[in-house]
Amino acid sequence: MRRTRIARAAAVTAVLTALTATGCGGGSTSGGSNDNPEELTYWASNQGTSIEHDEEVLRPQLERFTEETGIEVNLEVVPWDSLLDRILTATTSGDGPDVLNIGNTWSASLQATGALLPFDEETFEAIGGSDRFVPSALAATGAEGQDPTAVPLYSLAxxxxxxxxxxxxxxxxxxxxxxxxxxxxxxxxxxxxxxxxxxxxxxxxxxxxxxxxxxxxxxxxxxxxxxxxxxxxxxxxxxxxxxxxxxxxxxxxxxxxxxxxxxxxxxxxxxxxxxxxxxxxxxxxxxxxxxxxxxxxxxxxxxxxxxxxxxxxxxxMVAGINIAVFENTDNRDGALDFVEFMTSDETQRALNAEYGSIPPVAAAQESEEFATEELTVLRETLAQSAAPMPQVPxxxxxxxxxxxxxxxxxxxxxxxxxxxxxxxxxxxxxxxxxxxx
Incomplete structure (x- = not known):
């Protein structure tokens, strides 16, 4: 990961470094990206019952991505109690992953560091368009009036x-x-x-x-x-x-x-x-x-x-996990290909069904796995009566x-x-x- 925008990230991170990880919810300590276009480093949040469970859930999908694109994904599942600290350290050092999960309540705070890739109209088009996402989930991706620096991955209510x-x-x-x-x-x-x-x-x-x-x-x-x-x-x-x-x-x-x-x-x-x-x-x-x-x-x-x-x-509150790209990744095209893959209808159905969460991609919700009494109530809540936490730094x-x-x-x-x-x-x-x- 190239070390750019470090000063801007540090200014905001200085306000946050005393905080504990309090989002909605590991691997090696090195974990940085490199300039190999055939590799990506991905920090996934711990969504399952254990780190091992997450690896079992994610590996088949990552292998499918590699088969489709030829890009190997170096997976690291990060525990919640260290995820925010790891991300903040990466925003100041520049040594982080290419793609990462964040608790969606952190979106505006991390957006303010300047370390994450903004999803403007062109970038959204590269992953299939912003209109694929449920509006309430998309509202929890950054400050109003700014291009978000993450997109929804798993939704909860x-x-x-x-x-x-x-x-x-x-x-x-x-x-x-x-x-x-x-x-x-x-x-x-x-x-x-x-x-x-x-x-x-x-x-x-x-x-x-x-x-x-x-x-x-x-x-x-x-x-x-x-x-x-x-x-x-x-x-x-x-x-x-x-x-x-x-x-x-x-x-x-x-x-x-x-x-x-x-x-x-x-x-x-x-x-x-x-x-x-x-x-x-x-x-x-x-x-x-x-x-x-x-x-x-x-x-x-x-x-x-x-x-x-x-x-x-x-x-x-609009609960859930967003997926983001570090702006100074050396493999931006591959990172966006990975985000597109992770938010595709097929992958969304598979992962959210495993985790018992709701796909924030509207088309992926149209599946019987998400028609249970529980998920119907939560899905309707997310669509009709949920609001994002304050989107301020x-x-x-x-x-x-x-x-x-x-x-x-x-x-x-x-x-x-x-x-x-x-x-x-x-x-x-x-x-x-x-x-x-």
């Missing part, structure tokens, strides 16, 4: 998963459609060893995803039109308090969930310790833990019963600072502290001051 047997035993016939109904149902289902809802209270990305959705429903944007942070507005305080109150005031979340950060809430749901779960495409994980699709239902994430002024009908900081503030609030609640509006505002004000500082 949040759904409300509910245990059919526990609902039936409690005489509950329908999943809740509003948060008020969810609390009422959760209280009915909270009994002894079972709680109404499971959350990941110590997970920064899970926290901030819900902060965004509740914020949209309350009319909070977290950034103003000039890109300045607005973390502690009354709307933001109300939004985050409502979410934390599932544990703090409503008592439908187990206090131990305040320490969850490694998908333990999925396990609690799968084992009957929780009757409901808010998650992105949980089906594969649930089946790996012994549940069948007949054991659980999937419904849209609830809305407010009485939306406040300015509230939006949003019930999911400071988005990654927002994730870390607000997600951490929420983790602290959950810890306080689990410790018996009352979570007041002032307590929420103080945490958010501190996060905003840290951003501004």
């Amino acid at each position: 949040y759904g409300l998963y509910y245990n059919k047997q526990l609902f039936a035993e409690a005489g509950i016939e329908e999943p809740p459609a509003t948060w008020e109904e969810l609390v009422e149902v959760g209280e009915q289902l909270t009994d002894g060893d079972t709680y109404g809802l499971a959350v990941e209270g110590a997970s920064i990305p899970e926290n901030v995803h819900h902060a965004f959705v509740f914020g949209q429903q309350h009319g909070a944007d977290f950034f103003d039109a000039e890109g300045n942070p607005t973390f502690d507005t009354p709307e933001a305080v109300a939004a985050i308090k409502q979410y934390v109150d599932f544990l703090a005031a409503d008592g439908i979340v187990a206090p131990g969930n305040a320490e969850y950060a490694q998908n333990q809430s999925v396990s609690d749901f799968a084992t009957g310790k929780a009757a409901m779960l808010l998650w992105q495409a949980a089906g594969t994980s649930l089946e790996n833990q012994g549940m069948t699709p007949d054991d659980y239902g999937v419904a849209p994430v609830p809305f407010q019963a009485e939306p406040p002024a300015g509230g939006e009908a949003i019930n999911s 400071e988005e990654s900081q927002f994730e870390t600072l607000v997600g951490t503030a929420m983790a602290q609030l959950f810890a306080d609640a689990a410790g018996g502290q009352e979570i007041t509006e002032d307590a929420v505002r103080d945490r958010l004000t501190a996060a905003q001051q840290q951003m501004q500082g």
